[in-house]
Amino acid sequence: MVNIIGAGLAGLSAAISLAKQGISCNLISNLPSERAQSVMAEGGINGAINTMGEDDDTEYHFEDTMKAGGDIANKTMVRGLVETAPDIIRYLQSIGVPFNLKNNEIQQRNFGGQKKKRTAYSKSSTGKVIMTALIDEARKYEVLGLIKRYSNHEFLRLRIENNVCRGVEVRNNYTGVCYYFEGRVILASGGLSGLFKGFTTGSTANTGFVTAKVFEQGVRLSNLEMIQYHPTTIKISDKACLVSEAARGEGGRLFIYKNNEKWYFMEEKYPELKNLMPRDVVSREMYFVSRDNDAQVYLDMTELSKEVWKDRLPDLREEIIHYLDKDPKTEPIPVAPGIHYFMGGIDVDRNHSTTVENLFAAGECCSAYHGANRLGGNSLLGAIYGGRCAAKTVARLEKEGKTDFGEIIKPQVIAADKxxxxxxxxxxxxxxxxxxxxxxxxxxxxxxxxxxxxxxxxxxxxxxxxxxxxxxxxxxxxxxxxxxxxxxxxxxxxxxxxxxxxxRDDAYRGMTRVVLKEDKIDIGIWRADEDTN
Missing domain, CATH: 1.20.58.100 (Fumarate reductase/succinate dehydrogenase flavoprotein-like, C-terminal domain)
Structure with a gap:
C-alpha cells in the first residue's frame, strides 16, 4: 500500500498513475481535493503544443525554463518536464478539461519569461477546471478500491528506521483518533504559504507543517531562499489576492505616475518582453520604482478588447470588481507584489526520491524543476508531471517487491501523543x-x-x-x-x-541544500547536474 499525503494536483496525479498500474494507495489530506490550493491556479499550463503558429517547440520551453530559473535547475529533470508537457495537455483535454478553443484548437496565451504563446488556459480558472477533471478521474479508481480517500486527516510524523521510511502517522480531525499507515510515502503537501499568513496568494491551509516536521526528522531540503513574489496582487482580508499574469499576457501594462504622467517603466527598461519579464524581475522593478519615486504601481487593462474580457478574463474582472469596487475594464487598478510560490522545499532527485529511502515528494512541497524562479504556467505542469514521476518510481519498487512492510493492510489505531x-x-x-x-x-x-x-x-x-x-x-x-x-x-x-x-557568482551556481543534524543546520551548495542524494 502506498500513502500519499496531499490531495491537490500532485497527489491526485500520483494516485491516478498508481491506480492505472493496479497499485492501491491511500490519499490522505487535511481537506478534500475541492479545497486544495491547486483549485486557485488561474492563468494556465505550459506546453509546446504549437497551436498559435509561432513555431514553438520543447527546446524553446526548456531554454526559457532554465533561464528563468537562474540556470540552477537540473537539466535532465527540466527536459523531462517540457518534453512531456504536450502529452499532458492533450491528456487533460481528453478527460474533459475545457481549454479555450478556436477552430477546435487549444488556444495559448503569452506568459512571463516566454517569447512564445505557450500557456493553455480556461479563461482565468485553469486550476479549478483541471482539478475538477482529475477528481472525476480519481473517482473511477475509488469505485474499484484502488484509491482510498482519507480527507480531513492531518499528518503527524513519518516513521523512519535506519533512514528507511516505514509509514506515516496521521490524526482524524473529526474524531481525534490517530492512525499508523504502513507503506511507502509520497509527500504532496503543497508549499509554505502558512508561514506568511496574510502576505501570500496561496492557501494558508498549506501551513508548511509537513515540511517542518520531516526536516526535523532528517529529510534534506533545498533552495529554501527562492521565494517567488508575484508582481500583481491586491490586498484583501488576511491574504493577498492574485491578479493573474494572464492580465499582462493579454496586454495589461504596469505604470506609475511620474511628473503627473504615466510612466510604463517595464516597457522602457525591457523593450523585448516588456511587462512579461520573469516574475522576479518584474517584482524587483516594481519595488525599486515604487520606493525611489514614492509612487503606487498600477496595472492598466483599459485597452483590452471586449473579446478578451468576455472570453478570456471574465472571472478575473468579476473578482477585481468584487474586492476593489473598481472595474479594470474602465480604470487602472493599484497592485503590489505578494508572495506566491516556493521554488524550494523537500530535496528530490530525478526519480522524486528524497534522502530517506521509501520517501518521495512531488508538487510545490519539493524542490524540483524551477530553480531560482518559476515560469508562470509551469506550476500546474510541474505538479502533474512530478506526481507521475514519483508514482512511476514507487510502482517500480512495489512491483519488484523491495522492502518488506509486514502484513498491515488497514490503518492501525495508535495512542495519541498529547x-x-x-x-x-x-x-x-x-x-x-x-x-x-x-x-x-x-x-x-x-x-x-x-x-x-x-x-x-x-x-x-x-x-x-x-x-x-x-x-x-x-x-x-x-x-x-x-x-x-x-x-x-x-x-x-x-x-x-x-x-x-x-x-551572480558562479561559486553559487547550484542548489542550496540544508539538513538538520542534532539541532545543527548543515548547509552547502551542490551543482544541480550532479543529481545525487
Missing amino acids: ENTKVWLESKEESFTIKVRDILFEAMGIVRNEQGLNKGLLQLEELTKEPLNKEEIAGINLARAIILSGLYRKESRGANYREDYPE
Whole structure:
C-alpha cells in the first residue's frame, strides 16, 4: 500500500498513475481535493503544443525554463518536464478539461519569461477546471478500491528506521483518533504559504507543517531562499489576492505616475518582453520604482478588447470588481507584489526520491524543476508531471517487491501523543504565528541584505526562549533554515536578490541544500547536474 499525503494536483496525479498500474494507495489530506490550493491556479499550463503558429517547440520551453530559473535547475529533470508537457495537455483535454478553443484548437496565451504563446488556459480558472477533471478521474479508481480517500486527516510524523521510511502517522480531525499507515510515502503537501499568513496568494491551509516536521526528522531540503513574489496582487482580508499574469499576457501594462504622467517603466527598461519579464524581475522593478519615486504601481487593462474580457478574463474582472469596487475594464487598478510560490522545499532527485529511502515528494512541497524562479504556467505542469514521476518510481519498487512492510493492510489505531497534537501554525497563541511571519517577511523580502537576515536569525533565537511545544520548535527550525539559506547564498540569482551582493557568482551556481543534524543546520551548495542524494 502506498500513502500519499496531499490531495491537490500532485497527489491526485500520483494516485491516478498508481491506480492505472493496479497499485492501491491511500490519499490522505487535511481537506478534500475541492479545497486544495491547486483549485486557485488561474492563468494556465505550459506546453509546446504549437497551436498559435509561432513555431514553438520543447527546446524553446526548456531554454526559457532554465533561464528563468537562474540556470540552477537540473537539466535532465527540466527536459523531462517540457518534453512531456504536450502529452499532458492533450491528456487533460481528453478527460474533459475545457481549454479555450478556436477552430477546435487549444488556444495559448503569452506568459512571463516566454517569447512564445505557450500557456493553455480556461479563461482565468485553469486550476479549478483541471482539478475538477482529475477528481472525476480519481473517482473511477475509488469505485474499484484502488484509491482510498482519507480527507480531513492531518499528518503527524513519518516513521523512519535506519533512514528507511516505514509509514506515516496521521490524526482524524473529526474524531481525534490517530492512525499508523504502513507503506511507502509520497509527500504532496503543497508549499509554505502558512508561514506568511496574510502576505501570500496561496492557501494558508498549506501551513508548511509537513515540511517542518520531516526536516526535523532528517529529510534534506533545498533552495529554501527562492521565494517567488508575484508582481500583481491586491490586498484583501488576511491574504493577498492574485491578479493573474494572464492580465499582462493579454496586454495589461504596469505604470506609475511620474511628473503627473504615466510612466510604463517595464516597457522602457525591457523593450523585448516588456511587462512579461520573469516574475522576479518584474517584482524587483516594481519595488525599486515604487520606493525611489514614492509612487503606487498600477496595472492598466483599459485597452483590452471586449473579446478578451468576455472570453478570456471574465472571472478575473468579476473578482477585481468584487474586492476593489473598481472595474479594470474602465480604470487602472493599484497592485503590489505578494508572495506566491516556493521554488524550494523537500530535496528530490530525478526519480522524486528524497534522502530517506521509501520517501518521495512531488508538487510545490519539493524542490524540483524551477530553480531560482518559476515560469508562470509551469506550476500546474510541474505538479502533474512530478506526481507521475514519483508514482512511476514507487510502482517500480512495489512491483519488484523491495522492502518488506509486514502484513498491515488497514490503518492501525495508535495512542495519541498529547505533546505532539498541536500544529505549530494553528496554536492557540496566534501571536506566535504572527511573530514568525513578521520575522520571515522582513528578512526574506524582495530585496535582502546580510544585516536584515542576521536580524531575523536573532529574532528567531529570542522566540525559542518562550514556552513552545514540539511542533512550534520544528517550525522555528524551518524558519531558521530559510533565512540561513538566504544568508549563505552571497549572490543575486532569481528570487534571491542580495543588495549587498548584487551580481551572480558562479561559486553559487547550484542548489542550496540544508539538513538538520542534532539541532545543527548543515548547509552547502551542490551543482544541480550532479543529481545525487
